[in-house]
Amino acid sequence: KQEVTQIPAALSVPEGENLVLNCSFTDSAIYNLQWFRQDPGKGLTSLLLIQSSQREQTSGRLNASLDKSSGRSTLYIAASQPGDSATYLCAVIWVQAGNMLTFGGGTRLMVKP
């Protein structure tokens, strides 16, 4: 079964810390991997999209890497701020699954001032 797993499920850090969120997937035959942010009770905001041929993508303080062979992606957040507090979700499109996104369980991040 194709699954996406995110560790840790929850993370609390003081403001200013650099942090890494982890995402693993069971099948390396992916089209792309996408990271999202979700604020409580809200929809999803796309943060970064990594195509299967790419190794990383950067946007501002965010950097996402992809290692298909090991089935892993990481989201690096530099100099965290209280406004970064949210749930971060990674999602994968498998080659054999049409355009359907399979989501991990998310990491709930709290950045304390």
Place this chain on the structure above:
Amino acid sequence: SAVISQKPSRDICQRGTSLTIQCQVDSQVTMMFWYRQQPGQSLTLIATANQGSEATYESGFVIDKFPISRPNLTFSTLTVSNMSPEDSSIYLCSGAGGAFKNTEAFFGQGTRLTVV
């Protein structure tokens, strides 16, 4: 990027009734999807909304419970029928554009449904 608008943003409904959620995209997208997010859980795909034909449902979801329409490339509706408290969730519409799979997916702001 595409902007996706969902209506209503939230609703409280009586059990046994139905609610139709609308999803409007500001540009034509090839693919539209409906997801459910139960409290404290991640997202689960309900169905792919196909333009001009019946939606494709995932295992565990049926058309009688979640009828979907997609009359054109920018609009879709999801109806939650004969609701029970177990249907209380956030329902999200998603779109992805272009003819290839390596495209970014965008989401609406979600509809928070509470069934009492």
